[in-house]
Amino acid sequence: MVHTSPVPSVFEIDESQYPFNSAYYERETTNGLQIQELVKKVVRVSAESKLSYFELVGGRGQLYENLAAQNPDVGAFVYDTKRSAECKIFFVSQDIKHGVPLALPREAFIELLDKNGVPPGFLEVYVNNNGASTGSPVHSNNEAKDPNGYQIQTKFPTTPFINAAIYFRHDFSTRRTLCIVLGTHLSRLQTRFQQLFPPPPTTTPNRNAASPHAPSDPFLVLSAIAAEYTSILEHERRKLDAMTCEQESRTGITAHHYDESLAVAPSELPSRIKGLHVCDAYLMFFINTVEFQISWVAFLQEHHGIVNEHRRSGSGSGELSAAEVVAGRKVRASLDLSASLLQNMLLQVRTLSRRIQIQISVVQNLIAQADSRTNISIADDSKRIALDAKKDSVAMKTIAGLTMVFLPGTFTAVRFLSFSFSFSFSQPRSLSLPFPTPFSNRFSTPQHHPVLLTLSPSIPANVSDNAIQTLFSMVFFQISDPSSSSPSSPSPPRLSVNSYWWLYIAVTLPLTLLVLAAWVGWLRWKGRRWVEGAREEEKGGG
Numbered sequence: 001m002v003h004t005s006p007v008p009s010v011f012e013i014d015e016s017q018y019p020f021n022s023a024y025y026e027r028e029t030t031n032g033l034q035i036q037e038l039v040k041k042v043v044r045v046s047a048e049s050k051l052s053y054f055e056l057v058g059g060r061g062q063l064y065e066n067l068a069a070q071n072p073d074v075g076a077f078v079y080d081t082k083r084s085a086e087c088k089i090f091f092v093s094q095d096i097k098h099g100v101p102l103a104l105p106r107e108a109f110i111e112l113l114d115k116n117g118v119p120p121g122f123l124e125v126y127v128n129n130n131g132a133s134t135g136s137p138v139h140s141n142n143e144a145k146d147p148n149g150y151q152i153q154t155k156f157p158t159t160p161f162i163n164a165a166i167y168f169r170h171d172f173s174t175r176r177t178l179c180i181v182l183g184t185h186l187s188r189l190q191t192r193f194q195q196l197f198p199p200p201p202t203t204t205p206n207r208n209a210a211s212p213h214a215p216s217d218p219f220l221v222l223s224a225i226a227a228e229y230t231s232i233l234e235h236e237r238r239k240l241d242a243m244t245c246e247q248e249s250r251t252g253i254t255a256h257h258y259d260e261s262l263a264v265a266p267s268e269l270p271s272r273i274k275g276l277h278v279c280d281a282y283l284m285f286f287i288n289t290v291e292f293q294i295s296w297v298a299f300l301q302e303h304h305g306i307v308n309e310h311r312r313s314g315s316g317s318g319e320l321s322a323a324e325v326v327a328g329r330k331v332r333a334s335l336d337l338s339a340s341l342l343q344n345m346l347l348q349v350r351t352l353s354r355r356i357q358i359q360i361s362v363v364q365n366l367i368a369q370a371d372s373r374t375n376i377s378i379a380d381d382s383k384r385i386a387l388d389a390k391k392d393s394v395a396m397k398t399i400a401g402l403t404m405v406f407l408p409g410t411f412t413a414v415r416f417l418s419f420s421f422s423f424s425f426s427q428p429r430s431l432s433l434p435f436p437t438p439f440s441n442r443f444s445t446p447q448h449h450p451v452l453l454t455l456s457p458s459i460p461a462n463v464s465d466n467a468i469q470t471l472f473s474m475v476f477f478q479i480s481d482p483s484s485s486s487p488s489s490p491s492p493p494r495l496s497v498n499s500y501w502w503l504y505i506a507v508t509l510p511l512t513l514l515v516l517a518a519w520v521g522w523l524r525w526k527g528r529r530w531v532e533g534a535r536e537e538e539k540g541g542g
Contacts, residue, residue, distance in 0.1 A: 034124070035120045035121075035123055035124075038123045038124070038127055039106065039110065039123065042127050043102065043106070043109065043123070043126070043127065044101035044102060045101055045102045045104055045105055045106045045109055046101045046102065046103055046104065046105065047105060048103065048105075049067070049068045049103070049104050049105060049108050050066050050092075050093060050103035050104070051066070051067045051068075051078075051090065051091070051092060051103070051104060051108070051112070052064065052065045052066065052067070052090070052091040052092075052186065052190065053067055053078050053088070053089070053090055053091075054087075054088075054089040054090075054091070054190065054193050054194075055083075055085045055087075055088060055089075056085060056086050056087035056088075056089075056197050057083075057084060057085050057086065058086075058200075059086075059197060060197060060198065060199060060200040061193055061194060061196075061197030061198065061199060062199055062200075063190055063193075063194060064078075065190075075111070075115070078090075079111075079115040079116065085176070086175065086176060086177065087176070087177040087178075087179070087218075087221060088116075088176075088177070088178050088179070089179045089180075089181065089193065089221065090112060090116075090179070090180045090181065091181050091186045091189065091190060092104055092109075092112070092180070092181070092182045092186075093183075093184070093186055094163070094182055094183055094184070095163060095183075095184050102182065112180070113180075116178055116180065117169070117178075118167055118169075118180065119151075121153075122153050122165075122167050125153045125154070125155045125165065126155060126165045126182065128155050129155075129157060129158040130157055131155060131156055131157035131292045132153070132154070132155045133152070133153070133154045133155075133295070133296055133299045134152070134153050134154075135150065135151065135152045135153075135299070135303040135306070136150070136151060137149070137150050137151075137310065138150060138151050138169065138171075146310070146313065146314065147172070147310060148171060148172055148173050149169055149170060149171045149172055149173075150169070150170050150172075150303075150306070150307050150310060151167070151168065151169040151170075152166070152167075152168040152169075152222070152300075152303060153166070153167055153168075154166040154168075154296060154299075156183070156289070156292060156293075156296075157288055157289065157292055159285040159286070159288060159289045160282065160285055161232070161233065161236050161285065161286060161289045162183070162184065162185065162229060162232065162233070162289055162293075163183045163184045164181060164182065164183030164184065164185075164229075165181075165182040165183060166179065166180070166181050166182075166222075166225065167179070167180040168221065168222055170218035170307065172310060172311060172314045173314075175218075177218045177221060179221050179222075181225070185228075185229075185232055188228055188231075188232065189224075189225060189228055192224055192227075192228045193221075193224065196220075196224055216321070216323045216324045216326070216327035217324060217327035217328050217330070217331045218307065219300065219304045219307065219328075219331045220327065220330075220331055222300055223300070223331045223334040223335050223338075224334075226293075226296070226297050226300060226334070226335060226338045227334055227337070227338055229293060230293065230338045230341050230342055230345075233286075233289065233290060233293060233342070233345060234341065234345060236286060237286070237345055237348065237349055240279075240282060240283060240286060240349065240352055241348075241352060243279050243282070244279060244283075244352045244355055244356060247272075247275060247276055247279050247356065247359055248355065248359060250272060250275070251272055251359055251362065251363060266366065266370045269363055269366055269367050269370070270367065272363050273360065273363055273364065273367070276356055276359050276360045276363065277360070279356050280353065280356045280357065280360065283349060283352055283353040283356060284353070286349055287346065287349055287350065287353065290342055290345055290346045290349060291346065293342050294339065294342045294343065294346065297335055297338050297339045297342060298339065300335055301332070301335050301336075301339070304328075304331060304332065304335070308320065308328060311324070400519070401516075401519075404512075404515050404516050404519050405512060405516070407515065408508055408511040408512040408514075408515050409508045409512065411511075412504060412507050412508045412511065413504070
């Protein structure tokens with residue numbers, strides 16, 4: 001066996017395709033090929049550029065809206081690192097919920113991140129719809145012991161209420177702050193920053209005079225964003241409260257309408273369930289948003305202390321100035337207020353969710369009751385149908401039983417009629433049963449004669465009419481013709497019974513019993529087969 005040396009695989013990265021030239025790119029934490037995939041296929045961009053830029057100089061703010069980021073003049077203005085702006089805030093609109101793409105072309109988006117030194121790893125945070133918050137110090141080189149800056153990356157979970165990705169960085173040496181906000185509700189954030197950092201007054205000769213609200217604490221930007229998002233969520237909570245009250249008023253089952261009857265018809269209950277589930281889904285998303293907001297405010301409180309420690313260590317005296325201490329207290333107070341408001345908001349919205357769950361449970365019980373009444377009505381109908389079927393079955397069995405009783409007798413009578421029998425008698429036997437019978441139409445005798453039932457050893461040969469014989473379907477009965485006697489003194493007609501009449505009973509009775517026994521046996525055998533089949537099906541199903 002020949003052993004060969006392993007050949008290393010060739011791995012080449014096309015640097016021309018990699019979109020970033022940022023000095024903050026770290027190969028240990030960022031996958032360059034994955035960043036390329038995210039930029040090309042995941043990040044949704046638009047053809048138009050709508051970049052808004054807020055600049056803070058001397059504590060005075062100025063907002064520039066709808067800038068074309070790829071315009072060289074605009075790019076030279078907003079990306080100029082030598083400008084004396086203490087804070088730069090970029091706003092780029094995007095609404096993931098409604099499928100609105102990022103309001104920047106792909107090249108402009110890459111330029112925005114690259115020119116501001118945003119690490120490519122921010123893209124992994126930006127495309128994460130589950131929510132993420134991370135903070136880390138920034139080192140200019142690997143040999144530096146102390147960081148020269150601190151960065152925070154945040155991505156809110158995708159919900160119908162707030163969609164935002166935030167990149168924040170503060171440079172300790174230059175004391176400059178950068179913030180990029182991608183998402184919704186940007187107009188409200190811009191208005192808040194304009195109120196917090198008003199533009200320079202046009203009547204003041206010195207327009208560069210510092211504002212009393214100069215950002216002595218870099219976290220003032222993040223605390224303002226947190227406060228505005230808290231205000232937005234409170235507005236959304238009031239809307240959800242009104243939606244919950246509306247759902248309760250539609251069902252009529254609520255503490256607000258405790259003395260009213262059910263406001264919705266039973267037929268409309270299924271549609272009410274749909275509306276309640278939609279409301280419950282909104283509450284679920286809102287709870288998720290508030291919980292993340294609470295965790296983000298706690299995250300900012302923690303990292304605010306870390307950043308202040310770096311600021312103290314970087315200062316010559318090891319202490320912050322009085323203005324910075326006061327600004328830090330205001331930031332902590334703002335974050336504490338946001339945390340308290342959010343905690344109580346979470347309790348309230350969970351109460352709303354519980355109220356909706358109660359409504360869903362009540363409506364489902366009402367639907368179950370309506371279904372139960374319907375099932376009871378169906379069961380009553382089925383019971384009535386079963387009783388009618390049972391009656392029909394009893395009637396059919398009665399008919400079948402009577403048929404079984406009379407069928408052998410009829411069969412035997414027909415057999416006796418079909419063949420000729422001759423009987424010889426040694427002694428005559430007669431039994432006279434007089435009863436009035438009208439034979440006026442048949443035998444032309446106007447009188448009513450008594451008929452004598454006689455057991456005779458001979459059957460008269462001159463019988464011209466066998467009506468009764470045909471009626472009884474047997475040869476055992478014959479009627480004598482009155483015309484055969486003297487015309488002056490006609491004898492009454494006689495019904496003669498053969499002395500071997502018992503032969504009919506002797507044959508018919510056993511045959512009837514045999515047929516009835518066979519019928520009953522077949523019914524019982526069929527019933528046992530049905531029971532055994534049902535048991536086998538139960539065993540097979542189990």
